[in-house]
Amino acid sequence: MTAWIVLPVSLAAFSITGIWIVYAMAVMNHHVCPVENWFYNVTCSEETAKPGFPKTCCTIQDIPLISKCGSYPPESCLFSLIGNMGAFMVVMVCLLRYAQIIEHSHHCWTNTSGLVSGFCNALGLVMVGNFQVDHAKTLHYVGAGVAFPAGLLFVCLQCVLTYRVAITTLDYWMAHMRVALATGSLVSLVLSGIFFIHESFVLQHAAAICEWVFTVVILVFYGTFTYEFGTVTSETMLAGLQRNLPHGAGVILGGGSRGLGGGATKGLKSPGGSSTSTHLNCTPESIAMF
Template identity: 85%
Template sequence: MTAWIVLPVSLSAFSITGIWIVYAMAVMNHHVCPVENWSYNVTCVEEPAKPGFPKSCCTIQDIPLISKCGSYPPESCLFSLIGNVGAFMVVMVCLLRYAQVIEHSHDCWINTAGLVSGCFNTLGSIMVGNFQVDHAKSLHYVGAGVAFPAGLAFACLQCMLTYRIAVTALDYWMAHVRVALAVGALVSLVLSGIFFIHESFVLQHAAAICEWVFTVVILVFYGTFTYEFGTVTNETMMAGLQRSRLRGSRVILSGTTMSEELGGGSKGLKSPGGSSTSTHLNCTPESIAML
């Protein structure tokens, strides 16, 4: 099952290539200005479209934020497709990583928290991809507010987990690489948030660049799981499922035990049919023969 190593690489390659194609389409269709443009005006006179050339006059509405690049068709269609397919691949990566850690007997709260944060990252990405910022701003911002912090949390938790289960020198080297990526993602996300709240054209443009850096770094981070997925087998996912069932059984058993304790200690709280039910359940073959 070493073919699973293709999944993380495909996620990174597909998503990074896709969002840059969306950006190129948005620039060519005059929906945003190119990243290298730092000159913005308060207003612009309507200019005739020049196919194959970017806009010559740009306002704050033309800043090339990722969300802005995917706001209008035809690039919005591709943007939604990338968000949905990428979200599915992220879920698969998170589930396989979760099951693989359990398979190697390293189950812990970090592993569970990593799975939860990855799923939240997926949910936010779906909202971002399907609710464009210019048409459903509130839902889009909610999705972004979930996806970005969840993606960063997933990266940080996986860094901790990588160090925790590392055995060889190569494992520790991979942990160092992930820490570097996580630090880069943290810095770019913080700077993007700081710059975004200002009305300065220059800072808004810097926020867009930091947003692109954060997104690319997180996608590269997901791609690093190719290193571990070479050892995924048929039993890997089963290990995760069996662990989940075991936890569910423990919850049910603990609930049953608690119910029995409560029932034995509070006989006055029985239901109206409880006494007759218990009488029938306590009938023995000897008592039936006597009758």
């Protein structure tokens, strides 16, 4: 077990807790209406809600979309922090997962695509968090248009990779669970997009709920990497670095060195366990340096 298991859990726990705190702050500050409210008006001539209580007169501008909850201070400050911190942790998770797949199998376009989609997801999160929808709508929508599809693509690719490196029965159960999460995220994102383009208050509100479901499911998916990250070691990072070094470059390990194409391969650990296996070949233990 390594300390890296904390990273995926921290990403999921910090982000999910943070966005719900942002939502609660927005409701209490009358910036959005509560998610259980389904009744909206074209205009509101009076506001009867008391300070510290939810709004009672709601318009389409008060629909509790995640972005809308983080549009105004003070909750916008926390929303930006969550976006930036979350993006950083997403990048770290994607890098570790990329290196781990290389360590357990081989370099493939699926793994590279997963890394790129994860980075795009992080970039979109930064834009969404720092450009609020009511103040920089175009940039905010560009960020959302990058973050949501990229996040969905990332989880789908990781489902494929999970099956590819699975060894034990528990590994396959994790793959099945991730497919269920990916399916839920796909359905919720599609429904959110369909509902969002309509002018109906009810459908707009349903779009907000689907958006919340999508976000939480994606974050839970990231949290499942705790299962594999218990086996991450320094060799995992070296596997990723070795693959990306220029031809002929290398790292000196221990007292000796071997050529890039030579040397014995090491036994592989189950992606989520501590036992070793020779199920697949991986990169050499050491590589030469000029």
